[in-house]
Amino acid sequence: MSTGILEIARLAGVSKTTVSRVIxxxxxxxxxxxxxxxxxxxxxxxxxxxxxxxxSTQKSMTIGLALTSxxxxxxxxxxxxxLMKGIFQESRRNDYHVIITYLAHGDSLSLVNRKLVDGILVxxxxxxxxxxxxxxxDTGIPIVASSRVEGLPExxxxxxxxxxxxxxxxEHLIGYGHxxxxxxxxxxxxxxxxxxxxGYKNVLKKYxxxxxxxxxxxxxxxxxxGYDQMNxxxxxxxxxxxxxxxxxxxxxxxxxxxxxxxxxIPADISLVSSDGISLSELLGIGLTTMNQPTxxxxxxxxxxxxRMIRGEDVGDSVMLQMDISFHASTExxxxx
Numbered sequence: 001m002s003t004g005i006l007e008i009a010r011l012a013g014v015s016k017t018t019v020s021r022v023i024x025x026x027x028x029x030x031x032x033x034x035x036x037x038x039x040x041x042x043x044x045x046x047x048x049x050x051x052x053x054x055x056s057t058q059k060s061m062t063i064g065l066a067l068t069s070x071x072x073x074x075x076x077x078x079x080x081x082x083l084m085k086g087i088f089q090e091s092r093r094n095d096y097h098v099i100i101t102y103l104a105h106g107d108s109l110s111l112v113n114r115k116l117v118d119g120i121l122v123x124x125x126x127x128x129x130x131x132x133x134x135x136x137x138d139t140g141i142p143i144v145a146s147s148r149v150e151g152l153p154e155x156x157x158x159x160x161x162x163x164x165x166x167x168x169x170x171e172h173l174i175g176y177g178h179x180x181x182x183x184x185x186x187x188x189x190x191x192x193x194x195x196x197x198x199g200y201k202n203v204l205k206k207y208x209x210x211x212x213x214x215x216x217x218x219x220x221x222x223x224x225x226g227y228d229q230m231n232x233x234x235x236x237x238x239x240x241x242x243x244x245x246x247x248x249x250x251x252x253x254x255x256x257x258x259x260x261x262x263x264x265i266p267a268d269i270s271l272v273s274s275d276g277i278s279l280s281e282l283l284g285i286g287l288t289t290m291n292q293p294t295x296x297x298x299x300x301x302x303x304x305x306x307r308m309i310r311g312e313d314v315g316d317s318v319m320l321q322m323d324i325s326f327h328a329s330t331e332x333x334x335x336x
Contacts, residue, residue, distance in 0.1 A: 005019050005020070005023075007044075008037065008040050008041060008044065011040045011044070012033075012036050012037045012039075012040045013036070014033060014036070014037060018033060018037065019037055022034050022037040022038060022041075023041075025310075059118050059309070060115065060116055060117055060118050061095060061096055061097060061118070062096065062097045062098070062099055062116060062117050062118060063091055063096050063097070063098050063099070063117060063118065063119055063120070063121055063302070063305060063306075064098075064099055064101050064108055064111050064112070064116075064117035064119070064120045064121070065087065065098050065099065065100050065101065065121050065123060066101050066102065066103040066107075066108040066120050066121065066122045066123065067100065067101070067102050067103065067123050068102075068103045068104070068122065068123060068124055068125045068126065068129050069124070074123065076222070077221060077222070077247075077249055078248075078249070079221075079247065079248070079249070079275050079292075079294060080123075082294035082295045082298070083123075083146065083294050083295070083297060083298040084298060085295055085298065086294070086295040086296060086297065086298025086299035086300075086301075086302065087121065087298040087299070087301070087302045089299065090298070090299045090302035090303055090306070091302055091306075094306050096118075096306060099111070099116070099117065103122060103125065103129055103132045103133070104129075104132060106132075106135075108120055108122075108132070108136060109132070109135055109136060109139070112136060112139050112141050113139070117141075118141075118142070118309045119141060119142035119143065119144070119305045119306070119308060119309045120136055120141060120142070120143045120144075120305075121143075121144050121145075121146070121301060121302060121305050122143065122144070122145040122146065123146050124146055124147050124190065125145050125146075125147060125149050125155075126147075126149065126187065126189030126190045126191070127149060127150045127151060127189050127191070128189045129149065130149060130151055130152055133145075133149065133152060133155060134152070137154060137155065142305055142308035142309050143155065143156065143305075144156050144157065144158060144301050144302075144304050144305040144308070145157040145158075145159075145301075146158060146159065146297060146298065146301050147159045147190065147191060147192055148191045148192075148317070148319075149191060150191050150194070155317075156304065156308070156314070156317050157301075157317045157318070158297055158300045158301035158304060158317070158318045158320070159191075159192070159297070159317070159318070159319055159320070160192075160292055160293065160297060160319065160320045160321070160322055161195075161319045161320065161321055161322065162191075162192040162193075162195040162196050162199070162274075163195040163196070163198055163199045164199070164321065164322070165196070165199070165274060165290045165322040165324075166195065166196040166197075166198070166199025166200050166203075166244070167199040167202065167203050168290065168322075168324050169199075169244050169272050169274070169290060169324065170199065170200055170203035170204070170244070171203060172272070172288070172324060172326070172330065173242045173244070173270065173272065173330065174203065174207050174209070176242075176270065176330060178241050178242040178270060179209055179241070180212075180215070180237065180239050180240045180241050180242070181200075181204075181215065181240070181241070181242045181243070181244065182215045182216075182217070182230075182233045182237065182240050182242070182243040182244070183196070183197070183200050183215060183216045183217070183243070183244050183246075184217050184219065184226060184229045184230065184233075184243060184244070184245040184246060184250055184254060185197065185216065185217065185218050185219070185246045186218070186219065186220055186221045186225075186246050186247065186250075187218065187219075187220060187221075188218050192246075193218070193246060196244075196246060196274075197216065200216075200244070214236065214237065215233065215237060215240065217229035217232060217233060219250070221246065221247040221249055221250060222249055222250070222253070223249045223250065223252045223253035223256075224253055225250060225253065226245055226247070226249065226250030226251060226252065226253030226254040226257075227253030227254065227256050227257045228253070228257075229250070229254070230243065230245075230253065230254035230257035230258065231257045231260075231261075234257060234258070234261045234263070240269070241268075241269065241270065242269065242270040242271070242272070242330070243269060243270070243271055243272070244272045244273075244274075245271065245272070245273045245274070246273075246274055247273065247274060247275050248273045248274070248275040248276070248287070248289065249275075250273070251271055251272075251273035251287060251289075254271060255271065258271070265329055266329050266330055270288075270329060270330040271287065271288070271329045271330070272287075272288045272289065272290075272329065272330060273287055273288070273289040273290070274289060274290040274292065274322070275289060275290070275291075275292055275294070276289050276290070276291035276292055276294075276325065286327025286329060287327055287329045288324070288325065288326050288327045288329045288330040289324070289325055289327075290322045290323070290324055290325075291322055291323055291324070291325055292320075292322055293320050293321075293322070296320065297320055300318065300320075304318075
């Protein structure tokens with residue numbers, strides 16, 4: 001049975017105001033007093049009333065999670081499950097609710113103008129979202145994005161270093177003797193795919209390997225897109241010995257296309273991906289992949305947003321690093 005705030009104050013020997021300050025994580029409470037109040041709260045299973053909290057702090061205790069693409073694109077890709085898990089668990093830990101909205105058509109802006117949210121977390125925005133993002137930034141509401149956006153340096157983000165990851169993949173493949181390497185990317189609108197392309201080109205240049213634009217394909221991040229792009233590559237570039245797919249879902253589709261061409265992974269084509277999702281195990285081979293800290297990305301973006309809502313300094317935007325897991329889908333090529 002839950003105990004009310006007045007009873008918590010009586011048991012802890014403090015005022016109702018002090019209990020409220022502890023609940024709302026305000027800093028102007030003596031540390032010994034804070035511990036005493038928190039002990040009573042835990043012992044008596046006190047659950048703060050969200051409406052009362054919102055009234056006392058003039059906050060809605062709600063975060064808007066703004067999607068920038070069709071919901072099916074988000075919820076059909078297992079990569080986003082870990083990202084969402086980080087977002088929702090960190091929100092819940094801080095007693096915040098999450099409401100899903102769209103960035104387009106002024107949906108998110110409407111929530112802000114109606115004061116229904118305290119901040120906006122934008123999921124995978126691209127350069128085509130700049131106008132909507134600028135409108136939100138102009139309102140002064142705290143905003144954090146899960147990716148960097150070209151041409152919008154004022155947008156705070158928690159992203160992963162796709163350029164560095166691409167360089168690591170290319171170093172690995174070239175070190176294994178590959179020279180004709182295909183690249184299957186997602187949408188051009190995303191900063192991440194342009195960063196991957198820069199890494200791809202720069203490592204080729206480092207080893208004096210000519211850049212062939214015909215070896216680069218753009219699609220989306222789905223398995224079907226990976227299948228289509230791999231088919232195009234195999235139909236026109238049979239001298240290709242390796243492929244870097246920008247997502248595990250695309251790698252799953254790419255593997256299907258390789259098999260339909262009666263080729264083997266890795267004997268004929270080495271395959272590297274980027275995500276590290278559990279579904280990649282369904283490939284039937286160990287997939288060499290760049291492991292994204294996806295859960296941490298979502299959790300940290302949410303933490304930054306909540307701290308901004310509270311008026312705290314969160315410092316600069318964050319670029320998280322990825323590490324490569326080497327498995328059987330890549331193979332050393334014989335020297336030529």
